[in-house]
Amino acid sequence: MLEQFITVFTFTLTEKQKQTGIDKLKTLEYRKSSFNLMTFGSDEVVKSFNKIMQAFYTIDASQFEDDEEYALIMLTLISDLLLNIRKDLYTKKTKLKRSEMLEFMINDIKKYEEKINIKKV
Structure with missing residues (x-):
C-alpha cells in the first residue's frame, strides 16, 4: 500500500x-x-491513510522552496500510518517514534529524525 x-x-x-x-x-x-x-482498519488507521491521500492529492510539491519540506510532510504522514497499524496489530503501548518506523527504508534518517518526530500534521 x-x-x-x-x-x-x-x-x-x-x-x-x-x-x-x-x-x-x-x-x-x-x-x-x-x-x-x-x-x-481502526479509526486511527483510516484517518492516517486519509491524511496521506489528501496530502498527496492536494499538496503541490513545487510550492516548497526545496524538496525536503514536502518530503518531511509525507514521511511524517507515512510514519503515523505505520505506527497506527502497529498499534492495531501489536500493542497500543508502543514506545517507538515516527522516525524509528522509517529507519528500515531511509539510510540517512538520523539527519531528519528530530524534524519527523516533532512535525505536526
Missing part, C-alpha cells in the same frame, strides 16, 4: 519510474487494498 508513496521519495529513481509508482494508485488492485484498509 505504501509502495507508491515511497517511490516518490526514492531519489535514485527516474521520473518515469516514479510516475509508474504514482500510476499504481489508479489501479483496481490498489483500490481494493484501500477498501480493505478502510473496512478493517
Whole structure:
C-alpha cells in the first residue's frame, strides 16, 4: 500500500519510474487494498491513510522552496500510518517514534529524525 508513496521519495529513481509508482494508485488492485484498509482498519488507521491521500492529492510539491519540506510532510504522514497499524496489530503501548518506523527504508534518517518526530500534521 505504501509502495507508491515511497517511490516518490526514492531519489535514485527516474521520473518515469516514479510516475509508474504514482500510476499504481489508479489501479483496481490498489483500490481494493484501500477498501480493505478502510473496512478493517481502526479509526486511527483510516484517518492516517486519509491524511496521506489528501496530502498527496492536494499538496503541490513545487510550492516548497526545496524538496525536503514536502518530503518531511509525507514521511511524517507515512510514519503515523505505520505506527497506527502497529498499534492495531501489536500493542497500543508502543514506545517507538515516527522516525524509528522509517529507519528500515531511509539510510540517512538520523539527519531528519528530530524534524519527523516533532512535525505536526
